[in-house]
Amino acid sequence: MSSTPAPDLIVLDAKVFTANPDRPWAEAFAVAGGRISAVGASADIQALAGPATHVESLGGQVVLPGLSDGHAHLGLGGSMLAWELPLQPTDTKEIIFGKVRDWAQKLGPEEWIVGGIVGSTVMDVVGNVEDLAALDEASGGRPVLLRDDSMHNRWVNSTTLQLMGITADSPDPEGGHYVRDAAAGGALTGVLHEIASAEAEAVLSASLTDPAARHRTSLATALSTLNSYGITSVQDAATMEYSWKALADLESAGEITAWVVGSMPVRPFLETGTVGDELLGIGEAHRSEHVRPDFIKVVLDGVPMTRTTAMLRPYVCHGRHEDPEFRGEPYWNHDDLVETLRMCYDRGLNAKLHATGDASARLVLDAVEQVRKERGPGPIFQIAHVEFLDDADVPRFAELNVVPDASPYIWYPGVIQESIAQQIPAETVDSSWRTRDLVEAGALLAAGSDWPCALPTPDPWIGLETLVTRENPDPEVTTALNPSQRLELEQALLAFTRNPAQAMGLGGVTGSLVPGLSADFIVLDRDIFSIPANEIHRTRVQRTFFAGTEVYNAAPVEATAQ
The missing domain is CATH 3.10.310.70 (Diaminopimelate Epimerase; Chain A, domain 1)
Incomplete structure (x- = not known):
């Protein structure tokens, strides 16, 4: 007689994409103590049930690991939804x-x-x-x-x-x-x-008269919004002091419903507040089971729309008032960046590095190459947003173990690309966002919404579709952005599940349905593997589970709307 305790929950008769390369598909799985305890055929998993086990039979519905968003701004996004005037980018x-x-x-x-x-x-x-x-x-x-x-x-x-x-x-x-x-x-x-x-x-x-209460509501709104889209782990791309305090309050109240990895700016950022060593100390003081201050944030350049991105080739020249050789300037030099990356080795931290231009991406890769030669494998280094890359730099991501943190939400259906096209030469835009090249070169492609940039919600189904189609979900827009870079659906799914989890240091915690990992999973309203790719954006999450507990159910919302 086995001494292994019976599962708390069993899910049967499902179409389960596990994101586990050793067993990508299954029919069923069991959950015990908030973790996946077994994955397999329905008959085998059902045999594990005890008298107190709750059994769910899903009738062939699609189940995925909880999605991972590798790049979001929780404070800004949550504040926008909870308090602010909603505007559309269009x-x-x-x-x-x-x-x-x-x-x-x-x-x-x-x-x-x-x-x-x-x-x-x-x-x-x-x-x-x-x-x-x-x-x-x-x-x-x-x-x-x-x-x-x-x-x-x-x-x-x-x-x-x-x-x-x-x-x-x-x-x-x-x-x-x-x-x-x-x-x-x-x-x-x-x-x-x-x-x-x-x-x-x-x-x-x-x-603000009561900023702490406001920030707590903003962060809680951000997490519940992520859950509604099936997201159960997220890397906050710029975690300021107010976010650490609000997240700690939510953790103490048992209201954290996703794994949160923070990224702390080392220099003044677009939000006001403490940065650098002092912020690193604040983050560490608020470390908890679900909230992890594991990354620094380095901003290498700005954005191409305002010609603040550092490019290898000149911007579009609009007349004699502009320098025809202007390429933008990075905010960091090589030596300062190398010193900061060495600090990551010394302090056991990882780094998210904002670099929207091909020149700034090369600056990062050159600095990483130097510190890898000096110190060995070491920390996780991510480059966000890898929009523009030179041919010579694409294989360096895998060679140097640097994560390309891509943002498919920026392509479509927002208007950013229209503005970029006014500043960046057409041949550069046409070869942008080289997702397939990066995957085929062996890089760990991780998708992030950059919410609330580009779109007012962190809807992953739009980003997932555009990784596959490279087209706007709006059928009236017939152009495709660098269609040679289309991914297969399963490749795109890994960029929204296992890959970003690994990229944020949570590969041993979540991102795939594997025994021992957190029971983070979602139930979909349709089979995304059998519908046309240009319909993926219509997908809705019916239920979201975090550590074995349901944290979102669409049914009450649907009932209210009737």
């Missing part, structure tokens, strides 16, 4: 003015209007005093802060500029830019690039 500036005006009617005369996301195509055209005046009028004098779809830039009104203490004579901050209207004598426009955005965020933060 909204025109006229629609935005109307939404701001309507939102203002609900607020007191001094309350902030905070919202997003503003599409890059709008940010391209509002750098003038006329649109600043229109935003002032729509807000009724209330301070405004609108975030763009890259989260690197902000659009504020005159009241916010006054609260920031910024005038037309104010010099640009290091690493940032106050956009001015040359036709109006250099007057401020309210558009803020890069670090200038942090100044507006600091003024907003100072206005």
Whole structure:
């Protein structure tokens, strides 16, 4: 007679994609103590049941491991959903003015209007005093802060500029830019690039009356939203002090419903707050079972829409007022970056490195090559977002054990690519996002939403579809982005399950349905393996389980809607 305790839960008669290379498919699995205890055929797993085992027979429904989002901004995304004016990246500036005006009617005369996301195509055209005046009028004098779809830039009104203490004579901050209207004598426009955005965020933060309660609600909203899309592990891409405290509060209350890996900026970032050694100490002080301060965050460059990405080839030149050889400049040099990566070895930390340009990606790969030669395998190094890569650098990811942290959400259906195409030469755009090349070269391709960048939700089914099709889910958009890089569905699924879990240091915890790992799994409303690839974005999660406990069920939502 076996002394092994009976499972708490058994799932039978399912189509189970395990993400386990040794056994990619199964019919059933058992859960004991929040972990997968057995995987196999329904008859074999059913035989393990005891008198107290709860048995679920799914009638052939598809079950996947809980999805892993390798790159999200939980504080910003949760705050947007819980508190802020919702904008769509496709909204025109006229629609935005109307939404701001309507939102203002609900607020007191001094309350902030905070919202997003503003599409890059709008940010391209509002750098003038006329649109600043229109935003002032729509807000009724209330301070405004609108975030763009890259989260690197902000659009504020005159009241916010006054609260920031910024005038037309104010010099640009290091690493940032106050956009001015040359036709109006250099007057401020309210558009803020890069670090200038942090100044507006600091003024907003100072206005909050109970920031701790607000942040706790924001983080709880972020986690519940992730669960509704089937996500049970996430890497927060820039974890500030407020997030550590809010996550600790949620952990203490037993309300953490996903594995959370934090990434702590080592230099001033787009959100205001403590960075560097002090933040690393704060993160470590808040380590818990489900919340792990295991990564630093290094921002090597900006975004191509504002020509702050570091490129190997020149940007598009729009006339004599621009340097035809301009390629952008990285924010770090080689020696400083090498020293920071050495610190990762010394302190047992990993690193997420934002590098949107091919020049900045090469800078990272060169630095990693040096420290790998000096110190050996060591930490996990990720490069986000690997949009542009030179041919010579693609095989280096596998050779140096560097993770390409890709963001398929940025391709479609947002408008970022339209703005990028105005700044980056067509031949470079046409060869971008080399996902198949990276996979075939042996790299560990990990997908991340970059939520709330590009789209207002972290919907993984859009990103999964575009990895397979390289096409916009909107059938009226008939173009494809570098279609040679299409992945097979199972390859794309690994980029949303096992791979990002491994990339964030959770490969021994979650990401696949393997005995001993956390029982994180989801039940889908359709068989994504039998439908046309261009219908994957319609997929909805019916149930999400985290450590064997159901944390999301779509049924109550559907019942309420009837």
